[in-house]
Amino acid sequence: MLNWISDNAPGQSRKNGRPLGVIVRAKALEMIEEHIKQIAKYTALWIQQQHDKYLPNCVSLPNNVRAYLTPYFEPEILLEAKFVFVDIIKNPSFYNLLANLPISFNPIDFRLMDGITFNNVILLNRSKQNSPFLKSLIFHELVHFVQYKLLGITLFANQYISGFFENGLNYPRIPLELIAYRLQNQFETSKSPFSVSAEVRNFLGI
Numbered sequence: 001m002l003n004w005i006s007d008n009a010p011g012q013s014r015k016n017g018r019p020l021g022v023i024v025r026a027k028a029l030e031m032i033e034e035h036i037k038q039i040a041k042y043t044a045l046w047i048q049q050q051h052d053k054y055l056p057n058c059v060s061l062p063n064n065v066r067a068y069l070t071p072y073f074e075p076e077i078l079l080e081a082k083f084v085f086v087d088i089i090k091n092p093s094f095y096n097l098l099a100n101l102p103i104s105f106n107p108i109d110f111r112l113m114d115g116i117t118f119n120n121v122i123l124l125n126r127s128k129q130n131s132p133f134l135k136s137l138i139f140h141e142l143v144h145f146v147q148y149k150l151l152g153i154t155l156f157a158n159q160y161i162s163g164f165f166e167n168g169l170n171y172p173r174i175p176l177e178l179i180a181y182r183l184q185n186q187f188e189t190s191k192s193p194f195s196v197s198a199e200v201r202n203f204l205g206i
């Protein structure tokens with residue numbers, strides 16, 4: 001894909017003093033950026049659709065869960081968050097359209113995920129229902145809800161998708177995931193409470 005970048009016609013190798021290859025490459029990058037923006041738009045739409053689809057089946061966090069999370073999250077986060085157990089997290093239907101793009105990459109495989117958050121709606125894999133890991137999983141997903149609260153769905157989707165492309169198409173290196181995993185680790189290993197909201201604001205520079 002994009003192998004036409006170096007396809008300069010003989011005798012047309014410079015334009016306005018800039019090598020044509022540089023101009024073509026810049027155009028190619030511009031085009032890739034446009035496609036990334038498009039994928040972010042699809043993602044934002046998907047988040048909203050999944051939120052609306054699963055919300056009616058969701059329940060609030062139980063009192064005992066809210067109790068152990070109270071030192072880390074503001075009360076409205078714990079009250080507004082809803083969750084549901086699912087057999088599998090499905091990949092977005094817009095993945096079918098990715099084959100039509102002139103950029104080739106392996107998208108994130110959400111089917112392998114234990115949890116996912118669509119604004120205040122959290123989907124948890126049923127296989128984790130009785131797992132000791134469940135506490136950490138809920139904590140991690142609530143960090144994403146805090147990110148949604150601070151950024152809104154559109155900006156969250158933009159940062160998630162651009163973070164994926166700018167970090168080697170590497171899911172754990174997406175900055176919104178990095179901070180979620182870092183805080184999850186802090187939650188698991190430290191007994192001192194901390195404000196997730198303050199940490200996320202600090203990380204995002206807002």
Ligand SMILES: [Zn+2]
Pocket residue numbers: 140144177180
């Ligand atoms: Zn995550």
